[in-house]
Amino acid sequence: MAITFARLMSMRLTLLSGAARPLAYTARTAIYDPHLDTLFDYSHLDGDYACGDIIVPEGHPLAFKKLSVFAASLDAAEWSKVRTALEERERLPQVGLSLVVALPPDDELWLHEAAELMQRIVTAPPRSNEVAIHWAIHEAIINRHGHAWYALRTFDAEGNAGHKLRDFMVHHRSTAAGADIVEGVDWPSLTWEVQQTLFEELGLDLVVDPIAPVPGKHSSPVVYVNGTIHNERSRERVARARERAHAANVEAIRKSPARLVETLLRGRSTLRTLELERLCARFFDHPADRAANVERILMDDDVVTLADNGAEKPRYLTTRRIHALTTQAAELIDNSSEDQITTITAADRVSLVCRIAERYHASNHPGGPLILGHALSDCQDIAVALATDAPAFGTIDMAVTGSDDLLGIGRERDLALRPGRLVIVPRCDRIDDQRLARLLLEANKRKVQLILGHDQSSAHGVVDRHLAVYASDRMGATSERYGRNDIERLLRAGLVRLAVEAMVDCGLLSFGEFRDRGADDPSQFVTCQDRRRINALAETIQRERVRAKALEPPEQLTTLRGTLGLSVGEWIVTTQACEDPLLAAGQFAPIVAIDRTNSTIRIMHDGKIKRIDLEAFAAIRSAATITIREACGLPADMRLAVELTDHRRTWAALLLVARRHEQAQLYVDPALARSTEELIDIARRSLPGALPHQRVMKPDPDAEISKFLPPIEAEDPFEPERFPEPRAAVPPPPRPIHLEERVRGTIASNVHASEGYRLLYHHVGPHNLNRGPNAARILGLCTSDLTVALIRFLAKLEPQRNRGEFDYYDMPPELPEHDPARWTLIEIQNAKYDLQTMAIAGSNWGFRPPLRPAPGAKLEL
Incomplete structure (x- = not known):
């Protein structure tokens, strides 16, 4: 199961190790440390090493791709700065940052998908593209997890180290009590969003386990006292902490359903019912207790269940208060003029700041502006650009949504929303739905003009923080036209209208039934979203290609799972990992020979001919029709036709075509949409982060039926x-x-x-x-x-x-x-x-x- 766990540690230079030792351990290899004249060899632990790589930024030496060179360069940069002996220093020099994150197990994500997920997580923090990063995945006894090592210095092409990056992962502020961390990467939220977005992109009906209402503490099972290890005391302490956390969470689930749902939302507007089921499964052992608590929450009068259009069972829920709050904010956006709310979206942060500054200067608004953001760092760029206008800036919590203490700080900074005062929110894409909704309503009440900025490169809005996308996609400027290379960025940012219009301009989609199945080209693949007809459609395509003499008649082979008809020249896809020959799940390969007597086939994979014994391994099928998940791993030069028949997979299908725009075409089923406007509306509703009013309020039929049926x-x-x-x-x-x-x-x-x-x-x-x-x-x-x-x-x-x-x-x-x-x-x-x-x-x-x-x-x- 996918969980949200991430831990970042500062690694320091010591007399026993620098970067070489932990990097050798993570990579399960041997690295020689020239400064300590020691070989750190952990190759005997390579049984759980799955994959890994080094991400080298532009301008860094290509030799950093070799782990020993990378580790030696990091250590050399720190040793060259040492002036006081390490044993005499109170604070040892930092040599890197170590990150460990939990990854979904192999029955949820294939290995190459987990590698993609890991790379997205490690490159998500700001400025991570400036430093070299080593990452690795371990298939341990417990859940699969990943390691990452961040360098703290930039290097030039010759390998010379520059200055350390300041305020890389966290921002410090000097106070009377010392240094205080005021901002930092919210790793639980980041890992949750990246994982959930990848699930949607692959078309998987999976959710990340929600953070518990009362999160527990992850204590070390070993306590060191006076140089002695006290395992018994620590084990009992951890066990008691677990039981206390379990009891507190059970009590939270059994109390007010509305309070529980709003706690789980954590600023979002909707929650998946599957997340609620996963929460109850974690804290209740008996299946009847799990079902009873889920039904009790769904049937509560203060909880609203929501269904997709045409769906029989609701898949989302929220509270009536949050539903009313976000609906009022959405109506305000729909009915506001440009004099009340102005939205500006741009491809990157620099362009966004320039456009907001131009819009502000063109408005000739009297008085200095008020700049609000999720954090103070969101306001700094535009505050510098408008420095001559003496702006006041702070966070939304200081101005509207925070505690009494934060609101008091806001009054000291003059962050009040006054009539006639212009308010700029330069990064509304970083603000959750509930906070942004309260800001919109408060600004409307105070007669305040708003300028909302949306950074497309942040890629938020698909699974959460959708209200900012709702405003930007509806009210953004329509004069700018986007090309093929912009479509993927727009879709990842949730800007569906701009993306679909660009796809229409580029001829990437058409409305009507898909008929050209590539009868004369076995290397054309069809993406089918309906698993019930994927095999039947593959047989139809196979017959058409045999009739067109693009394939030989199929050979019926006896396999471990029955009979399978395959032809020479046909492409196959693996649905599970194979050990002999070594094939990962989701691999594509053409058949070059078939031996019906021995039930074996030979395929061309990675430039080699490999033999598969179908009586020992039968987790393959024809690749004429594939799922969205499988199509994401298709070689880039293969032609792909994507059928869009399921409204829940609309965003995933659009993104798949956008990523392969040179070799892909989208065919929209007329029963789903017949025009661009209908497709835009359906695509907006297909996003998991869509607002409550974009879905249909519908009670859960399973919870309803339990009212009048006796307990089973x-x-x-x-x-x-x-x-x-x-x-x-x-x-x-x-x-x-x-x-x-x-x-x-x-x-x-x-x-x-x-x-x-x-x-x-x-x-x-x-x-x-x-x-x-x-x-x-x-x-x-x-x-x-x-x-x-x-x-x-x-x-x-x-x-x-x-x-x-x-x-x-x-x-x-x-x-x-x-x-x-x-x-x-x-x-x-x-x-x-x-x-x-x-x-x-x-x-x-x-x-x-x-x-x-x-x-x-x-x-x-």
């Missing part, structure tokens, strides 16, 4: 009679928070497994003085490694992980969101069988004594 028993009605509830002789067993949801659900939803789990805790729990011998005896009776893990967890006998020198540098293993192992269905069923048999009287586990007849009772044979 989660247990199998054919199971034996339940055991009576025993008296609580010992504390209840701890919640197995370290296990994945399927395991927790299996234990909680089956009464016999729950009873066996309770008896197991009574037998091996820490309160039992004989837990050691008891655990040693029953470990040999387990039929599943999962049962062994449960016993070790309850007895606190889990093996201590071998802590290495870079454990602080890796993904924290104590994260409750991470699964220490992804158990197979067979292991889960075997563990369920073990727990059920534990509750049987007289079983080999010895938890219950055998049933004995009462004295004087007669046994009937």
Whole structure:
């Protein structure tokens, strides 16, 4: 599951290591450090290394692509500045910034997609294009995660180091108490947005797990006191912190639904129902408890559920207050004249500042302007450009939406919205929907003229911060025309109207049924959004190409999954990763030979001919029709025809064509849209961040039906009679928070497994003085490694992980969101069988004594 976790650390130069040591560890390789005359070799750990690379900015030496050169240059730049011995310095020099982020597992994203995601995350912070960055992905036992190393200096083409970048990731301000961090990269929000946007781009119905209403703290499992490691105390401390966080989140979910939804929104205007389901799945083990809490929240009078046009089930929700707030702001935008609200959009920040300054000088507005932004750094460029007009500038929280303390600071800075005062918001794309809506309504109330600036290069507005896009796309200037190279940028910024109009001008889309399926060209691919007809359409295309003699008649091959018809010259795509030959998922290759007798094919991939045994690996299919996700990995020189039949995939289909504008064409189904205006409207509504009034208010039919249907028993009605509830002789067993949801659900939803789990805790729990011998005896009776893990967890006998020198540098293993192992269905069923048999009287586990007849009772044979 995709989660939002990111941690940035400052790495310093020491007598034991600089950049060479951690970079060698991250890359799982060997790097020689000439300054320490030491070889750091971590190549023995390369079993979890998936991929990695070095991003070298323009103007840097190309030799930085070699990791040893990159590491040696970073260390040399810092050693050359050392004047005081390191052991005498209070603050060691910084040599780089280390970032670790959680990435979606391989069953959600293929490896090349995870690599694309990692590169987008590491290059998202401002000024990251000025420094060299090394990144790597590790496929660890816990969730897949990525590492990045940021250089803090720029280099010229000869490799000479320049000055360090100041205010790179964070901005400092000197105060009486010392340096104070006033701004910085919001890594949780950044990773959430980048992941969710990539899911939409690939056409995947996935969501990132929402941040909990009461976020927990990720503590280190090791405590160092007086040079001694105290694991037991730390383990108990972490366990107590987890239980407290779990109890606080359960209480938040069970309280006011409206307050919970607004907490989860975190400034957005809508929330996906799937995010709510994921939240309840994290904190409730029993499936019935999860469903009941989701239905209770969706049925609350203060919660509004929203559906896409024509959809039967709502996919979004919000509160009535937020719905009314954003709707009023949208109506204000629709009905305002240019004298009230002016929107200016530009391709980059520099152009945007110039256009805003020109617009302000042309207005001849009396008095100095008021400049507001999400942060003070958003106001600095335009404040410098208008310095002669003595502008006042600050944040929106200081002027309208903040706490009493922030509003007091705003009064000191003269940030009041007064009638006749011109207010400039140079980066409205960085302001969330709720704050921007309140600013619009307050400005309208105070009769204040607004100038809203929108930076297209920020690429916000697709999954959140959509109100700024709503204003810019509707009210922006229409005189400027955009070309092919601008369309992708416009779509990523959410400016659908400008993008679609540019695509029409460039001839990239047409309205009507797609008929030219490339019968004479096997290298033309068709993107089909309906998975129910993708195989049937592929067979139709194959028959047409055989009829046109572009392909030979298909050979029927016996595979691991049945029969498969393939032709020589036809392209195939892998749907899973293959080890022999080595092929990643989503790879395209043409067939060069077929051996029907042995059920093998030979393909051309990466300039080599590779043989695939279909009786051992059958996760391939014809690439005549592909999904949007697969089409994103198609070679750039291949022709692509994109069918647009699903309104939910409109933005993804438009972006796919925009990225491949030289070799792609979009065909819009007439049942979906017949004109440019209709397509623009549908594309706007297809964005996940669309405003509530752009969707249809509709109750959830599943939640409605639960009102008049009796509750469904989660247990199998054919199971034996339940055991009576025993008296609580010992504390209840701890919640197995370290296990994945399927395991927790299996234990909680089956009464016999729950009873066996309770008896197991009574037998091996820490309160039992004989837990050691008891655990040693029953470990040999387990039929599943999962049962062994449960016993070790309850007895606190889990093996201590071998802590290495870079454990602080890796993904924290104590994260409750991470699964220490992804158990197979067979292991889960075997563990369920073990727990059920534990509750049987007289079983080999010895938890219950055998049933004995009462004295004087007669046994009937």
